[in-house]
Amino acid sequence: MPSKRLSVVVTRRLPEVVETRLTELFTVRLRADDTPMSRGELVDAVQEADVLVPTVTDRIDAGLIGQAGERLKLIANYGAGFDHIDVATARSRGILVSNTPGVVTEDTADMVMALMLGVTRRIQEGLAVMQDGSWQGWAPTAFLGARMSGKRLGILGMGRIGQAVARRAAAFGMQVHYHNRHRLRPEIEDALQATYWESLDQMVARMDMLSVNCPSTPSTYHLLNARRLQLMKPSAVIVNTSRGEVIDENALTRMLKAGQLGGAGLDVYEHGSQANPDLRNMPNVVMLPHMGSATVEGRVEMGEKVIINVKTFADGHRPPDQVLPAML
Numbered sequence: 001m002p003s004k005r006l007s008v009v010v011t012r013r014l015p016e017v018v019e020t021r022l023t024e025l026f027t028v029r030l031r032a033d034d035t036p037m038s039r040g041e042l043v044d045a046v047q048e049a050d051v052l053v054p055t056v057t058d059r060i061d062a063g064l065i066g067q068a069g070e071r072l073k074l075i076a077n078y079g080a081g082f083d084h085i086d087v088a089t090a091r092s093r094g095i096l097v098s099n100t101p102g103v104v105t106e107d108t109a110d111m112v113m114a115l116m117l118g119v120t121r122r123i124q125e126g127l128a129v130m131q132d133g134s135w136q137g138w139a140p141t142a143f144l145g146a147r148m149s150g151k152r153l154g155i156l157g158m159g160r161i162g163q164a165v166a167r168r169a170a171a172f173g174m175q176v177h178y179h180n181r182h183r184l185r186p187e188i189e190d191a192l193q194a195t196y197w198e199s200l201d202q203m204v205a206r207m208d209m210l211s212v213n214c215p216s217t218p219s220t221y222h223l224l225n226a227r228r229l230q231l232m233k234p235s236a237v238i239v240n241t242s243r244g245e246v247i248d249e250n251a252l253t254r255m256l257k258a259g260q261l262g263g264a265g266l267d268v269y270e271h272g273s274q275a276n277p278d279l280r281n282m283p284n285v286v287m288l289p290h291m292g293s294a295t296v297e298g299r300v301e302m303g304e305k306v307i308i309n310v311k312t313f314a315d316g317h318r319p320p321d322q323v324l325p326a327m328l
């Protein structure tokens with residue numbers, strides 16, 4: 001189909017340069033205001049579009065896909081994670097799904113390091129005294145955190161972002177350990193100087209820090225449940241930039257409140273924007289509003305990936321970043 005005849009509906013505001021290019025290439029309905037679509041608006045969108053461009057804030061479940069019009073043929077997600085899309089149901093209806101991997105990797109890994117430093121070096125406590133003007137000057141025993149260098153970092157999910165975290169952690173002088181669905185090839189493991197743990201239980205019990213970088217899937221739901229969290233050292237710090245569902249957030253909150261964990265750096269939450277309120281105001285918990293990939297460059301590159309996926313599809317080929325149910 002000529003690209004310009006392809007009807008593309010975008011569910012959220014995207015960077016202007018991306019919206020402009022989409023409009024040049026396709027017949028596009030853009031979102032006027034920067035809010036997620038309501039369920040009714042999503043239903044209208046899947047009935048009208050050949051291609052839907054959703055984001056992580058849209059729930060593209062079986063019920064919605066069931067209401068899609070015959071013409072919907074591609075869901076080109078603006079984002080790497082695709083846990084909010086029922087890929088199996090889409091496939092059974094002959095609808096392709098694509099995502100935007102790779103371009104979010106370095107920025108998200110940077111944010112893992114920022115969160116780790118934020119917790120271990122007590123940055124939010126330091127910021128607070130500077131912002132309220134209460135700092136009285138340097139003191140030998142004030143704001144003492146923990147040294148990152150020499151510490152053991154466990155990476156849960158050693159894919160693109162996990163490996164980018166491993167490279168950064170090595171530069172910080174940390175010892176890198178990982179647990180992954182599949183062991184890395186020996187040459188990659190060697191290059192990353194990473195130690196593989198087949199048993200997640202055994203790994204978490206020995207780490208000073210844990211970075212969660214696996215996707216949210218049925219097999220990773222509450223992978224860090226109360227039992228596993230209790231295996232961790234009481235001084236251990238957890239950083240989660242993947243998806244909130246991987247950690248039992250209530251169990252994590254209880255343990256942090258009880259002083260059974262050293263701290264947490266969180267970019268994502270089990271119930272989207274509704275983080276457990278008890279996590280707020282804990283000095284050893286740094287909370288960010290899902291901004292791991294939020295750089296100007298990254299968000300434009302995510303848009304370029306969407307455009308390449310949609311254009312390739314319009315030209316009669318499979319989108320290069322097609323995702324399949326087996327990837328879950």
Ligand SMILES: NC(=O)C1=CN([C@@H]2O[C@H](COP(=O)(O)OP(=O)(O)OC[C@H]3O[C@@H](n4cnc5c(N)ncnc54)[C@H](O)[C@@H]3O)[C@@H](O)[C@H]2O)C=CC1
Pocket residue numbers: 080081082101102104105108156157158159160161162179180181182213214215216217219220241242243267268290291292293294
């Ligand atoms: N906070 C943010 O802004 C961002 C968050 N993300 C999240 O990060 C996740 C990871 O992204 P990438 O590294 O690009 O994905 P990836 O697919 O390259 O890596 C994920 C790794 O997790 C492993 N894995 C899957 N299931 C597992 C299990 N049950 N146990 C152990 N390992 C398992 C996979 O084998 C793979 O190596 C995304 O799925 C997304 O949810 C991605 C980008 C930005």
Ligand SMILES: O=C(O)C(=O)CO
Pocket residue numbers: 056078079080081082104293
């Ligand atoms: O890409 C993703 O999966 C995000 O969470 C936002 O970039």
